[in-house]
Amino acid sequence: MRLWIAVHLPLLSLEVFHPNWSDEVSAVVLEHTRVMAASQCACEAGVRIGMRRGGVLALLPKALMHERASDREAQTLFGTAIALLQYTPQASFAEESTILLDIGASLSLFGGIRVLCRRVRATVRQLGLSAVISCAPTANGAALLARHTGARTLKQHRLHRHLGRLPVATLPAALPYLDWLSGIGCRTLADLRRLPRAGLQRRGDTHMLDALDCAYGDAPELHAWLEVPPSFRQRIELSERIEHADAAQYTVQALLTQLCGWLTARHLAVTQVRVQLEHERGRQAVAPTTIELMLAEPTWQDAHLIRLLKERLARLEITAPIIAVVLEAAQTEPMAPASDNLFPEPGGSPEDHKRLIELLVARLGADNVLHAAPLADYRPEQANRWCSVMDAAAPLQERPLPPRPTWLLDKPIALTMRQHRPYYGSRLRPVSPPERIEAGWWNGDLVTRDYYIAEGADHCLYWIYRERIGDVDGVEPHWYLHGMFG
Structure with a gap:
């Protein structure tokens, strides 16, 4: 099914100067010294479209007045269309700051037309703009509804009924003929459609009839799709x-x-x-x-x-x-x-x-969030460094090692000896064979240690070591606590 959403930006010329503007702001946009757009507050003070600059100043001496910026309007309109491409890959522009979206293939993805219209409106609001949104089976029909009533219809016969009530002035192609059409009593699009086509064609302008046929679905519509730039x-x-x-x-x-x-x-x-x-x-x-x-x-x-x-x-x-x-x-x-896992990961x-x-x-800050980056060194205190999480750690070749504690002390604690056994709250009993580490001779920081996993009276496991090289005066090597197992 072909279905279109029309996004009309009626206050675009004003909102390029005042995004998210408040109704309490008195602001007007001038084109050739005449008002072409005004805020709600300015309209309540008596400002009207077409009024000259002097009349505005007489009513609102402190009003914010801007000359129309066509380039900024075009840039904002293009940026809005780019933002709406997240709902459909096919978008085009229509008259009077209107964007057309072909969303027939997107309804199931976004959960229906109501949800999709709400999301489109929220996106436009994030851009600091206000919009009138309508939907219809034809692009021109949706654009006409958006510029007048904002009605939404999914059926062709209902579209005909909504379009028939619109004033003739809603059709941009009919603007040059408004005086003549008003003189013959043609006030709505339904009246215009009932006029003899041959008489209208003899007027020499078929663009009005073509636009009317496209809006009603009686003629095919051609669109110049929005081209997405290769870079942003x-x-x-x-x-x-x-x-x-x-x-x-x-x-x-x-x-x-x-x-x-x-x-x-x-x-x-x-x-x-x-x-x-x-x-x-x-x-x-x-x-x-x-x-x-x-x-x-x-x-x-x-x-x-x-x-x-x-x-x-x-x-x-x-x-x-x-x-x-x-x-x-x-x-x-x-x-x-997207991930196709049936069940979500526990904990995220x-x-x-x-x-x-x-x-x-x-x-x-990146310098305050760190992660462990292992180093190729047998000495436990040198086998790791802390670096920013934004810096990837160099991969190390895995090698089989005996169990290591989850808590390694910053500085080993010297243990006392009781009955020829190291003591830390209670006597520690080795429960593993020794792991010998001899390294550091290349940089003057030599370590010669025998590591053991020891168990205390409370059945906690500790990682302790004994120095293999003792004091020169014959003192026995010391024992140290270097880590604890969870």
Whole structure:
């Protein structure tokens, strides 16, 4: 079944300047000194579409006024379409800032049309935009419904009924003929459809009839599908300077939403993300502040990335205001298929463990989250080093060794002797043959030891050793406690 979702952005020209703007903000966008978009607060004060700049200033002297930025609107519209590619690989553009999504093959994957529409609306909201969403069996029909009522229908006959109630002005191709159509009493699309087609064709413009036939499903629709770029690097210029890094969180979140759509469309997963916070340019130029995010587990979903970058931004101190944010997918790899295990791993999957490590690194710093990196050395105190979890440990060739304790003391404890046996809370009785270690002659740190597993009166197991070389005055070699078994 062919089904379309239309996402109409009625306030795009205003929201490129004020993402997530409040209804209490009086803001207008001007085109050739006339109002083309206004916030709800400005409309309540009397501002109307087409009003001149002077009239706006008379009503709202402190209103925020912006000249229309067509380039920023096109960039925002393209970024929104990229973000929505996570729901379908087929997207195209329609008139008046409308995005069309072919979601007929995605309904089962996302759990039905209602769930899918909610997810699409949430994605648009993450970008700082507001949208009117509709769905219909035809792309042009869904676009017309989104620009007027936002109705949703899955049946062809219901689509005809909804379209028939729409004003003629809803059809962009009919705008040049509105006065003539109004003069003959044609006010709705149903009235327009009842007019003699031959008379309309003699007017010399068949585009209006073609658009009407496509909306009703009487003619095939042609689409120029959105082409996904081979690499991802998006930039959002801020409408005002930001003094604190954590205030750029919403902008970074919008870019990450676009990144996840791009990754899904390209069937990729990201392993390294680079964020640049741009500062002043010109004579007082300041180099951008760069955030490098290395991932232990490739991902293509934004929830984990947003959590990591939120931690990094909260700890970041900047030396100059932020004027723009750039996000780039520095390293990617093919998307791995989902796990097909019937039962979940107890205590979380390996992916959950890696995401926890990444979150700790983002919160505490890579130098404060360490893991053990074994070294090729027979001396127990030299056989390990601690390094950052972001640094992979070099693999060692496995060799058979006697049992080792889970708790190795930082510094061996000298043991006293009682009745010719080492004593630690009680007399220790060796329960294993000796393990001889002689190493370190190559760097002047020679050790000559015989290790034993010893048992105390409480049945705890200890790892002790005796020095094989005693004192030069004939003193017997000492015993030491070096570790404990769990």
